[in-house]
Amino acid sequence: MLHSPSRNVGALCLALAAGSAGVPFASLRAGSPAFHPGLPAATENRKLVALTFDDGPKPYVLLGGKSGAGVPSASLLDLLDRQGVKATFFVMGWRLSKNADQQCRRVDGGVPCRQGAEEEHRRGHEIENHTYGHGAFSLMKRRYGEEWILNDIEKGSSVIQSITGAKPRYLRPPDWDIWEDFRQRIESRGYHVMTKSSAVPPALRDVDSEDYFCAGRNLSKCPKPSDYDYVLRTLEQRERHGVYDHILVFHELPQSVELLSRLIPELKKRGYTFVSLKDYMQAEGGTSK
Known part of the structure; x- marks a missing residue:
């Protein structure tokens, strides 16, 4: 749900104020001491995009094939290089394990998935946590409990750290399936939990491209507009409500590469600057590494 322009400006100011005051993102809520409506919000003169991808690594998409x-x-990855864009990849930890090699070679074009993540890192992109097993938190809680989920998160961080040398700072729960007290537990461990929730300022919410909706289907028969025009309309709607900074969520899919080959130049033409998630969060006053 989009807020009115006046409420959006206040929400964006909240994020910026907290950054200057050194307030953790977990505490950002309207009415908090960090809320200073007098600070400037993002405007048409400063428009940022953080490009993020879920559910990888998929080597045939990353490397081509x-x-x-x-x-x-x-x-x-070649497209991002040509466009000078640094992205953030939220990977599934199991794909980086040696046990996944055979499946990755069979499904993802004959290349180990871990090799795809290593190439992401080599080219200067960020690699963050999408959990190890990619199980929906609500279902995993019913089956195994919250401690099991926390262990799955840490297991994902461990395999990512074996590639990057650093523990991931950001976590995106599968399907954004999260509840508030558990989010706080996760963030107490040093993570920033990505969300679509209206409880956070609009510029800090994930913007879902819905590119997965037509994965494996004939796009001409897709009943939902998961395409270039749909993404542009979504961003234009946010702009009408005073939001000029966006965290875009895509997946490692062939149609997403094609879409982005058009979308990135178009957004640049409209005055957007592409930045890493780390730099985006620093600009917005959220957490960063």
């Missing part, structure tokens, strides 16, 4: 089923893809 064909999936095990013969689906072709252009190289996402």
Whole structure:
């Protein structure tokens, strides 16, 4: 749900004020001591995009090639290089394990998934945590309890750290499935939990491209507009409500590479600057590494 322009400006000011005061993102709420409505919000003169990807690594998309089923893809990493964009990849930890090699080779074009993540890191992109097993938190809680989920998160961080040398700072729960007291438990461990919740300022909410909706389908028959125009309309709607900074969420899919080959130049033409998630959070006053 989008707020009115006046409420949005206040929410954006909240994020900026907290950054200057050194207040943790977990405490950012309207009415908190960090809320100073007099600070300037993001405007048309400063427009930022943080490009993020979930559910990888998928080497045939990252490096270019064909999936095990013969689906072709252009190289996402080459596209980002050409456009001078640094992205953030929220990876599933199990794909980085040696046990996943055989499945990755079969499904993702003959290359170990870990090699895809290593290439992401080599080219200067951020790698963050999408948990190890990618299980929905609500379901995992019912089956195993919250401690099991916390261990799954840490297991994901461990395999990422084996590639990057640093513990991930950001966590995106699968399908944004999270509840407030558990979010606080996770953030007490040093993570920033990504969210779509209206409880946080609009500029700090994930913007879902919904590119996954038509994965594996004939896009001309897709019942939902998960396409270039849909993403642009979403951003234009946010702009009408005074929000000029966006965290975009995509997936490592062939159609997403094609979409981004058009979207990135178009957003640059409209005055947007692409930044890493770390730099975005610093600009917004959220947490950063």
